[in-house]
Amino acid sequence: MITETRYQDMYSKSRRAALAPGTDAPDFTLRSTPDQWLTLSEFRGEPVVLAFYPADWSPVCGDQMALYNEMLKEFQDLGAELIGISVDGAWCHAAFARDRKLHFPLLADFEPKGAVARQYGVYREKDGVSERALFVIDDEGKIHWSYVSPLGVNPGANGILTALEDLQNKKKGKQDDCRTKTYAA
Amino acid sequence: MIAGPKLTLPDDDRDHIQRSIDAPIALLEYGDYECPACGQTHPIVKAIQQQFGDDLCFAFRNFPLTNVHPHAEHAAEAAEAAGNQGNFWGMHDLLFENQDALQDEALAEYAAALGLDHIRLIREVLSGAYAGRVREDFKSGVRAGVNGTPTFFINGQRYDGARSLEPLLAAMKQRSGHYVIL
Numbered sequence: 159m160i161t162e163t164r165y166q167d168m169y170s171k172s173r174r175a176a177l178a179p180g181t182d183a184p185d186f187t188l189r190s191t192p193d194q195w196l197t198l199s200e201f202r203g204e205p206v207v208l209a210f211y212p213a214d215w216s217p218v219c220g221d222q223m224a225l226y227n228e229m230l231k232e233f234q235d236l237g238a239e240l241i242g243i244s245v246d247g248a249w250c251h252a253a254f255a256r257d258r259k260l261h262f263p264l265l266a267d268f269e270p271k272g273a274v275a276r277q278y279g280v281y282r283e284k285d286g287v288s289e290r291a292l293f294v295i296d297d298e299g300k301i302h303w304s305y306v307s308p309l310g311v312n313p314g315a316n317g318i319l320t321a322l323e324d325l326q327n328k329k330k331g332k333q334d335d336c337r338t339k340t341y342a343a
Numbered sequence: 344m345i346a347g348p349k350l351t352l353p354d355d356d357r358d359h360i361q362r363s364i365d366a367p368i369a370l371l372e373y374g375d376y377e378c379p380a381c382g383q384t385h386p387i388v389k390a391i392q393q394q395f396g397d398d399l400c401f402a403f404r405n406f407p408l409t410n411v412h413p414h415a416e417h418a419a420e421a422a423e424a425a426g427n428q429g430n431f432w433g434m435h436d437l438l439f440e441n442q443d444a445l446q447d448e449a450l451a452e453y454a455a456a457l458g459l460d461h462i463r464l465i466r467e468v469l470s471g472a473y474a475g476r477v478r479e480d481f482k483s484g485v486r487a488g489v490n491g492t493p494t495f496f497i498n499g500q501r502y503d504g505a506r507s508l509e510p511l512l513a514a515m516k517q518r519s520g521h522y523v524i525l
Contacts, residue, residue, distance in 0.1 A: 220380075220491030227410050229485065259410040314490035 176279045176291055176306050183208075183295045184277040188265040189248045196241070196263055199299065205238040205325050206295040207318055210280050212287040212309060214246045214254035214264075222290065222312045227260050229315050236322040238294075241265060245272050245287055280306060294321040297329075345483035351496040353402035359431040361392065366400040368519045371496040373404050373484040376419060376438040377412035377445055381493045384506050385439040391511060399515075403435060404480040406492050414445035416477065421450040423473035424464045425457065433457045 177183070183198065183206075190196040198206065211222055223242055226233075233240050242264040246254070251264040267274045267288065275281035275288035282289060292313060294303040303321035307313035345354065353371050355364040372388065374381040392401055405422075407415035418438050425434035437453040438445065447465060454461035467473065484494070488501055495502040495511070497518045504510045 221411075222490065224408050224411050225485075225490055228408055228481070232482070232485075261410075312490035314488050315485045316488055319485065 176289070176304050177293070177301055179301050179303055181301045183293065183299050183301050184274075185299075186274045186277065188243070188267060188274060190263040190265055191252060192248045196265060198241075198295075201239055201295075202299055203297050205236070205297055205302070205322060207233060207238050207240045207322070208278075208293040208295060209240065209242050210275055210278070210288040210291040210293075211242060211244050212282075212285070212290060213244055214250050220312055221258070222314075223260060223264075224258055225312065225315060227258065227262065229319075230261055232315075232319060233322070236319070236326055238322050243267050243274060243288065245275070282309075285309075292318060294318060294325070296325055345479065346486075348499060350483050350487035351499040351501070353400050358402040358404065359426055359435075361401045361432065362397055362399055364400050366395075366398050368395060368399045368515055369402070369496075369498050370399060370515065371402045371404065372493050373406040373480070373487070373489045373495075374493040375405070375407045375412055375415045376422070377415040377442060378408070378492045379442065380506065382439050382442045384493050385436075387506065387508050387511065390508055391515070394512065395515070404484060405477045406481055406484045406489055406494070407477065408492065416474070417447060417450060417468050418445045419477045419480075420468045420471070420473040421454070421464060423476055424467040425454060425459055427467070427473075428459045428464065430457050430459060434459075 185197065185199045187195050187197040209222070209226060226240055226242070230240065240262045242260075242262065244264070245267050247268045248266045251266055254260070255264055271286070272281040272288060278291065278293065280289040280291040290307040290309055290311070290313060292305045292307075293301055296302045302325055303317070305313060305317050345357070351371060353360050353364060353369050370388075370391065388401065392399055405419040407419050409416045422431055422434045422438060425431055434453060434457060437457070441449065441453070447468065450468060451461045451465040454464040487496070493506065497515050500518060502511070502514055504514055
């Protein structure tokens, strides 16, 4: 029998930390459907919300993806794209997205398993799934905000909205700076 | 726009509330009429209200997950429309007691059963007259940290425990401070 302790021995205890704000978001290409691929850098120029979650098919009423699905308009109003990622395969994602009527891409971090989650420092060796982790990436491809939630706790969307608003204000500030400079010149 | 402490506390300027806003305990629910977990919790809320009586102010805000619950949005708007005719809570109860029949025809029937102008109600639902109000509830919930339904706030603090009577009662007693009940 493999016990919890045995697992601890088998896998490294030192969990790598999630990539911090200011880091360049590692680029990746993953399957978004059984016959389509999606590359992160295609979104350069607009903020991206990257939502890693452990698995498809968690119970509905408290489901993180179901909540984000209801928030798409708010994310769009803030100019952002939402992408979900788990280690489930593309066919599993397709069935899940159809069942829950999800209107945003789910990427399959399936082969090599969890490779992208590892790059972002949010793979759980022991469980073979990713953390419930959120990354807000700015329009230049830098991580602006990240958050790792306890696995069983839906982090909600408030943190994402605050991060996106922050990005929008920053952008506005920059534009204002440019204008001031022009006037000064 | 709901902001600040009102995100998690009943607001008698806009919310549907039962009993006095000045009651020592405030229970705010964010819920979805088509969500089975909310339906199961409905009688528990009733039992809590019975226990606390005038000492509890209860408020309900809409948090419909419209993609997984295709009737939830119209049901929420029907409750608001009934509220506009003076009977939000009557409709609220009927919706939770009949979660498996929430199509538009059923909403009109419930309005008629409550003695409301059901033609007006269904017209308002179909034209989305209360869609903005329901969305405002939803957005305030997201801001308040609601991540699924039902989510309860006891005196402004999110309750993350089990959704059964005893744990809820215990949390409410604890969070109502020195105020001792029963």
